[in-house]
Amino acid sequence: MMTSCIAQQLEKPTAGLLGWLAKKFFERYNRVLEEGAVKLCDIQPDNVVLELGFGPGLGLQEAARRLTHPAGKLYGLDISEYMYNTASERLKAEIQAGKVTLFLGSVEHIPLGDSTLDRVYHCNCYYFWPDLRAGSREIHRVMKPGALMVTTLHLEGLQRAVAAGPLKDTKWQPELYMETLREIGFVNVYMEEQQMNGKPVHAIFATANKA
Numbered sequence: 687m688m689t690s691c692i693a694q695q696l697e698k699p700t701a702g703l704l705g706w707l708a709k710k711f712f713e714r715y716n717r718v719l720e721e722g723a724v725k726l727c728d729i730q731p732d733n734v735v736l737e738l739g740f741g742p743g744l745g746l747q748e749a750a751r752r753l754t755h756p757a758g759k760l761y762g763l764d765i766s767e768y769m770y771n772t773a774s775e776r777l778k779a780e781i782q783a784g785k786v787t788l789f790l791g792s793v794e795h796i797p798l799g800d801s802t803l804d805r806v807y808h809c810n811c812y813y814f815w816p817d818l819r820a821g822s823r824e825i826h827r828v829m830k831p832g833a834l835m836v837t838t839l840h841l842e843g844l845q846r847a848v849a850a851g852p853l854k855d856t857k858w859q860p861e862l863y864m865e866t867l868r869e870i871g872f873v874n875v876y877m878e879e880q881q882m883n884g885k886p887v888h889a890i891f892a893t894a895n896k897a
């Protein structure tokens with residue numbers, strides 16, 4: 687019962703005590719993953735960028751800071767209304783300025799045109815997608831040819847969460863995700879361990895190939 691409540695809040699936090707605790711957990715423990723993904727994306731000032739499953743919005747803040755050219759634009763998509771509202775409040779100024787646009791929805795339906803994005807990133811997210819293949823195909827559709835996607839995760843923490851129960855029914859295995867990306871048309875798909883703030887972080891890189 688408790689395990690399934692935790693799993694639900696990790697997948698789609700809702701307003702209320704449990705969702706608030708999940709938000710605090712993300713803010714406390716996932717900042718390094720969010721900031722790491724943004725750094726590894728090597729975002730250029732005029733890039734068009736998307737974060738999937740942005741949670742409380744720490745990574746959005748970091749990415750928005752880097753988009754200093756007028757053409758630079760940041761999109762975010764999350765399925766949780768609570769996270770959407772939290773991040774909208776955190777990014778209020780950037781949204782009002784037109785630099786950032788947030789969407790409420792799921793990864794299989796990204797409300798952007800074909801070949802729009804230079805960079806995509808997400809952290810702690812793909813395990814929850816209802817259909818890994820459909821989500822990956824949709825991401826590929828909205829990426830420009832040669833665009834880069836970066837996914838960060840705490841592999842050890844993930845394996846502990848799987849063993850303890852909350853994530854045991856998810857498709858969490860990085861190898862499965864990477865294989866799906868390759869099948870869909872991503873190239874240069876690989877995983878690397880990086881040290882960030884003295885902690886091991888795993889990052890998956892993938893480049894959209896549309897040749």
Ligand SMILES: C[S@@+](CC[C@H](N)C(=O)[O-])C[C@H]1O[C@@H](n2cnc3c(N)ncnc32)[C@H](O)[C@@H]1O
Pocket residue numbers: 696697698699712713716717719720738739740741742763764765766769791792793794808809810811814815816
């Ligand atoms: C474990 S939280 C991680 C949040 C944040 N990225 C972090 O690392 O702190 C997973 C996030 O993905 C979102 N999410 C889950 N399924 C999703 C889907 N199908 N499409 C878009 N977002 C989704 C959740 O609402 C939640 O904000």
